[in-house]
Structures are given as structure tokens and as C-alpha cells.
Amino acid sequence: MTTYKRNDGRKLDETRPIKMKVGVLKHADGSALVSIGRTVALAAVYGPRELNPRHMQESDRAILQCNYTMAPFSTKERVRPGPSRRSTEISKVTREALEPALFLKDFPKTTIDLYIVILQANAGTRTAGINAASLALADAGIQMRDLVTSIAAGKIEGHYVIDLNGEEEELTDCDLPIAYMPREKKFTLIQMDGKITKEDMKNVIKLAVKGCETLYEHQREALLEKWSKEGFE
Amino acid sequence: MNIQTSYIISHLSKGMRLDGRKPDEHRKIEIEINPIEQAEGSARVKLGGTEVIAGVKLEVKEPFPDTPNEGVLMVNTELSPVASPEFELGPPRETAIELARIVDRGIRESHCINTEKLCIKVGEKVWMVMVDVQPLSHEGNLIDASGIAAIAALMTAKMVKYDEAGDKVIYEKTDESVPLDDIPVPVTFGIIDGKLIVDPTLEEEESMDGRLTITTNEAGDVCAMQKGGACSLTFELIEQAAEMSIKKGREIRELLRQSL
Numbered sequence: 333m334t335t336y337k338r339n340d341g342r343k344l345d346e347t348r349p350i351k352m353k354v355g356v357l358k359h360a361d362g363s364a365l366v367s368i369g370r371t372v373a374l375a376a377v378y379g380p381r382e383l384n385p386r387h388m389q390e391s392d393r394a395i396l397q398c399n400y401t402m403a404p405f406s407t408k409e410r411v412r413p414g415p416s417r418r419s420t421e422i423s424k425v426t427r428e429a430l431e432p433a434l435f436l437k438d439f440p441k442t443t444i445d446l447y448i449v450i451l452q453a454n455a456g457t458r459t460a461g462i463n464a465a466s467l468a469l470a471d472a473g474i475q476m477r478d479l480v481t482s483i484a485a486g487k488i489e490g491h492y493v494i495d496l497n498g499e500e501e502e503l504t505d506c507d508l509p510i511a512y513m514p515r516e517k518k519f520t521l522i523q524m525d526g527k528i529t530k531e532d533m534k535n536v537i538k539l540a541v542k543g544c545e546t547l548y549e550h551q552r553e554a555l556l557e558k559w560s561k562e563g564f565e
Numbered sequence: 566m567n568i569q570t571s572y573i574i575s576h577l578s579k580g581m582r583l584d585g586r587k588p589d590e591h592r593k594i595e596i597e598i599n600p601i602e603q604a605e606g607s608a609r610v611k612l613g614g615t616e617v618i619a620g621v622k623l624e625v626k627e628p629f630p631d632t633p634n635e636g637v638l639m640v641n642t643e644l645s646p647v648a649s650p651e652f653e654l655g656p657p658r659e660t661a662i663e664l665a666r667i668v669d670r671g672i673r674e675s676h677c678i679n680t681e682k683l684c685i686k687v688g689e690k691v692w693m694v695m696v697d698v699q700p701l702s703h704e705g706n707l708i709d710a711s712g713i714a715a716i717a718a719l720m721t722a723k724m725v726k727y728d729e730a731g732d733k734v735i736y737e738k739t740d741e742s743v744p745l746d747d748i749p750v751p752v753t754f755g756i757i758d759g760k761l762i763v764d765p766t767l768e769e770e771e772s773m774d775g776r777l778t779i780t781t782n783e784a785g786d787v788c789a790m791q792k793g794g795a796c797s798l799t800f801e802l803i804e805q806a807a808e809m810s811i812k813k814g815r816e817i818r819e820l821l822r823q824s825l
Contacts (some may be wrong), residue, residue, distance in 0.1 A: 417662050424659040428775070431795035508790070518797035522777065524790035525674040530807050533787050537800065 336491040339499050340369075347483065347495040347543055352463070352554035354471040362472025364554070366464040369497055370454035375464035377472040380442035394439035398427035398446045400461055406453040422458045429462050429511035429521035430469065433476045444474065454498045459483050459509050462521065467551055471558070478513035479551050480520055481544035485510075485536045487528060492535055494543045508536050512544040570772040574758045583768060584613075589809055591764040594713070594817065596824040598721050605738065606722025610714040612764065614704035617642075619714035621696050621722040621743065625734050628684070628691040636683020636691040640669035642698035642711045649703040667791050668698065668711045668751070671780030675749035675788040678719070682744040685727060692727075694719075694743060705766040708778050712751035717821055719745055749788050750817045751780040752810040756796055761806055763813060777803070779810035783818065787811075 336344065348369030357363035360376035367373075383389045400423040402411045426448065434444070446468070448461040462482035470476060485494045486504030496504055506526025512519055519537075528536065566574075576582060586592070592613030601607035604620035628635060644652040644661040657665070672678070683692035696718060698711040722743040726735040755765030755773040765773060775794025782788050787807060792798070 417657075417666065420659050420662045421666050424663055425792075428793065428795045432797040506787075513797060516797065518799060519792070519803065520797045522790050522792040522798075522803065524787065525670050527674060527676070527782065527786050527788050529786050530811060533790075533807060534804060537803065541800075 336489050336493070338493065340497060344491055344493050345539060345542060347546060348497060350547065350550050352467060352550050353557075354467050354554050355558045360468070360472075362468040362470070362474070364464045364467035364471055366460050366467065368456060368460050368463075368495065370452060371456050371460045372450070372452040373457065373460035373464040374449045374451055375461065375468040376447045377444065377465075377468040377474070379444040379472075380439035380474070381445070383441060383443035389441040392440055393436040394442040394444055396427055396431055396434065396436065396444050396446065398423050398430070398448070398465070400426055400448045400450070400458070402450045402453060402457065406450050422461070425521055425523065426458065426462055426465060429482065430465055430480055432518070432520045433466070433478055433480050433513060434469070435475050435477070438475070444469070455496055455501045456484055456509070459511070462511050463547055463551065467554060470555055478515045479548060480511050480513055481547040481551065482509065482511040482521060483540050483543040483547060484508060485540040485543065486526070487532055487536060492532075492539045494539050506532070506536065508533070508540065510537060510540045510544070512541055514545050514548045567772075569768065573769060573772050577758060577760055577762070582762065584766060588760065588762045589813070591813065591817075592766070594820055596713070596717055596821065598717065598824055604718070605725060606718045606720070606743065608714045608717030608721065610710050610717060612706060612710040612713070613766065614702060615706055615710045616702040617698050617700045617707065617710045617714045619696060619698045619711065619718040621694060621718045623725055623734065623743075624693045624695065625685065625690050625727055626693045627689065632680070633688040634684045635680040637693040638673060638678045638680060638696075639693070640672050640696040640698070640715050641665050642668055642700070642707075644703075644707075645700055648700035652703070663793065664707060664711065667708055667778055667789070668715055670791070671712055671749050671751045671789045672696070672715060672719070675747050675780065675782045677716070677745055677747035677749055677782070679744045679746055685729075690727075692724075694722075703767065705768070705770050706753055706764050708753045709751050709764060712749075712780065713817060713821070716748055716750065717824065719743060720748070720821065720825060747782045748818050748821060749780050749782050750814040750821075751778050751789075752813045752817075753778040754806050754809070756794070756798060756802070759802070761802065761809065763809065777806050779806055781811050781814040785811045785815075
């Protein structure tokens with residue numbers, strides 16, 4: 333069987349180079365910078381803090397508000413500032429990917445505000461954003477069931493490949509991003525577009541899970557790097 | 566947990582639902598073809614008490630610069646206040662945007678419309694196929710109702726004439742159908758207490774932890790998926806949903822064919 337050669341020389345199950353750092357912003361309660369290949373995502377967390385207007389408050393739990401934005405300079409053609417239909421949808425699925433990891437009932441009437449800014453985009457911005465957001469939540473000292481990890485996988489020329497880059501997104505039969513809690517073994521985001529068989533879909537998901545397990549290690553290391561030095565209060 | 570939710574869960578543990586359906590059963594699906602004469606194609610779909618109308622309109626436009634020889638397909642839907650007291654006027658919010666994008670993605674990614682056949686003159690003129698879905702009654706699962714109505718409308722749609730010299734569309738239907746190669750069908754599952762329920766009602770939507778929509782095509786391939794809601798799910802549940810969506814998709818496709 334011939335092996336498919338990826339244009340950046342990676343193995344089929346190899347992610348792009350990953351860098352993660354927490355506590356990168358001075359004023360946020362928690363923050364993280366994640367780069368996966370040439371995609372760079374920054375996340376900031378505030379809260380739990382008082383929610384205004386008060387009619388939005390939930391008497392028995394906190395709400396998570398999530399905003400995903402692409403910086404105007406993040407792509408070849410300038411991104412027009414302000415919400416788009418795409419960014420609105422991504423904000424929603426990101427929020428729903430993170431909520432299962434949080435104990436929102438512990439903080440009634442409050443909000444946890446999460447801001448994700450894509451500083452540079454080269455495929456996989458929503459997944460990079462979720463990885464950064466999950467780290468920022470942990471960095472803010474908010475209790476979580478598990479870290480949420482996220483990556484996309486696809487199928488190119490009959491081979492399952494993980495973490496598609498910009499060029500590969502054009503070639504793949506499907507683009508299937510997931511978010512996954514590795515310790516809980518549960519999926520919190522599933523999207524897909526393309527056209528593949530049910531068997532392929534299962535295999536693509538399994539490959540993405542492997543990638544999430546790798547990301548989990550990077551996330552742990554990033555948290556330990558800051559917090560093992562400073563120590564917890 | 567509120568009373569309604571615990572009631573639904575206790576029924577479900579015995580394999581029952583409040584309206585007497587089995588977990589893998591759709592509500593009654595009714596499809597009316599071409600209720601709107603002015604549209605190039607249209608369909609009215611009832612999914613139990615949920616009802617929508619989808620209409621296809623054609624326009625001639627300049628192609629996008631990166632696809633100069635391809636026509637354009639757009640599917641849109643809005644949460645119109647006529648369908649529910651919960652819906653408000655104004656710019657679409659995230660639920661409305663997500664709904665529109667799920668329905669659009671299912672149809673787009675199946676490549677059921679051969680956009681190259683919609684080219685009139687490369688780089689200058691192409692057909693633009695606009696599918697708009699108008700909800701009439703929201704009693705749960707607008708995604709499937711909208712998806713079924715959109716594809717039904719496309720199945721019935723006829724091309725209109727284009728007057729090249731005068732550069733205008735003459736809205737007279739021809740015998741030629743809009744080029745359709747596939748019939749993608751979305752199937753939405755409510756996820757409640759770790760179980761799947763096909764085609765959730767409004768009551769069930771209020772109580773469920775989340776949902777999973779899987780769109781499949783004629784060949785039984787998966788063309789789009791989307792999880793919604795703040796829940797997490799296991800691999801086994803996704804597998805089960807995929808299996809069921811193919812089977813249910815086939816039944817609905819058959820129904821669509823019969824309605825034409």
C-alpha cells in the first residue's frame with residue numbers, strides 16, 4: 333500500500349507543532365495562548381463574576397458566555413470586524429463544548445466570560461480556540477471535570493489524517509472536528525462536513541481521539557509549567 | 566430536575582415516549598409539493614405539529630471569483646415569529662444562525678446540486694439557487710422539518726429562462742429540472758439520560774441534554790454532523806446515531822420520492 337505524503341512532511345497521525353502557554357495576559361483571571369502549526373489562538377477568562385443585566389442571571393447556576401473572533405489581520409484577505417454568521421455559530425458550539433466540563437451550579441447568578449481571539453488562521457481555528465479556552469478556564473482556577481481537548485481529522489486519498497492544515501482542508505473528503513474529554517472519554521463537540529462512509533467516520537473519530545490525547549499532555553504540561561512554580565494558594 | 570424531565574426519563578427507561586412513539590420513531594411526516602406557484606419549486610412539510618414551507622428561487626448573478634464556472638447554492642431559514650411566541654423579530658440570533666447553517670451544510674456538502682451545470686457564461690453569469698425556509702409552526706425539531714422541506718423543494722424545482730441579450734431572468738418555468746444528483750436527509754436525535762430519541766418534540770427539546778444531527782445521502786454516506794447543546798456523548802452513542810440516521814434517512818427519502 334502506498335502511503336500518502338503530506339505536503340508538510342508530517343506522518344498521518346502527527347499533529348502540527350504545538351505550543352501552549354497559560355497566564356499570558358495580565359488582566360484576565362485566566363488566559364492561554366495556543367499555537368498549532370500556523371494557527372494561533374488566544375483565550376481570556378473572566379469570572380465567575382456578577383452578571384448584568386440581572387434578568388440574564390440564572391438563579392441556580394452560572395452562565396458561560398463565549399465569544400470567538402478572528403483578528404482582521406489573521407488571514408490573507410482581511411476579516412471584517414464584528415460578528416459573522418460563522419463566528420456566531422462557532423461561539424455557540426465552543427460554549428457547548430466547554431459547558432459539560434464545568435460545575436456551573438456552584439456559582440449561581442454569575443457569569444463566566446470567555447473571549448477567544450484568533451490571531452493567525454491556518455485551518456483548525458475553532459479547535460485551537462477550544463484548546464486555549466479550556467486552558468484559560470483551568471488557569472483561572474475554575475474547577476473542571478476534565479480538560480477539553482479539540483482537534484480535527486479527515487481523509488485524503490484514502491488515508492486518515494489528523495490535524496488538517498490549510499492546503500489539506502481543500503483536499504480532504506471530510507473535515508471532522510471534535511472536542512473530547514480524555515479522562516471522561518466523552519465527546520463535547522462533533523461537527524462534520526464532506527462525504528464519507530459510516531466506517532470512515534468512525535475511524536476518523538478514533539484518529540481524532542488519539543490527537544486529543546496528545547493535546548491533553550501538552551495542556552497538562554502548560555498548566556504545570558506555570559502552576560508548579562507559583563504553586564496553588 | 567423538573568417534573569416533566571423526570572417523567573420523560575422514566576417513560577424512556579421503559580422504551581416509551583409521552584406521545585406514544587418508540588425512541589426511534591418519527592412523528593407523522595406529510596409532504597405537500599408545490600404549494601407556492603410563484604416559486605420555482607416549493608414544499609410544505611409537516612412533522613407532527615411542526616410545519617415549514619420551503620421555496621426555491623433562481624437568480625442570475627456573477628460567479629464568485631474563486632469558482633468562475635460554478636453556480637451558487639444558498640439555503641436559509643429564520644425563526645419567524647409566526648411559528649412560535651418564543652421567536653422574535655430582529656437580526657437572527659445564534660439558534661437561528663445555527664439552524665440555517667446545519668440545513669445549508671447538509672445540502673451543500675452532499676453536493677446534490679451540480680453547481681457546474683448552473684454556469685451560463687464562465688466568469689460572468691451563473692445561476693444562483695436560493696432555498697428559503699419559512700417555519701409556520703414550531704413544535705420541535707425544526708432542523709429535520711427544514712431539511713426535508715428544502716430538499717423536497719429542490720426536487721420539484723424547475724429552471725426558468727434567461728434572456729442573455731436583455732440580461733434578465735424571465736420567470737417562466739421550463740420543463741428542465743434544477744440539476745439534482747442526490748437526496749440528502751437530516752435526522753436529528755435528542756439526547757436525554759444517555760439515550761437517543763429520534764425527532765424530538767418541543768416538550769422533549771425542553772428536557773433534553775443536547776442533540777445530534779446527522780445528514781446522510783442516497784449511498785448511505787454521512788455528509789454532515791452537528792452536535793448541539795451542553796452535553797457530552799460517548800463514542801457508542803455516536804455510532805448508534807449514525808446507524809439509525811442511515812436507516813431513517815432511507816425511509817424519509819422513499820417518502821420524498823412517493824410525494825413527487
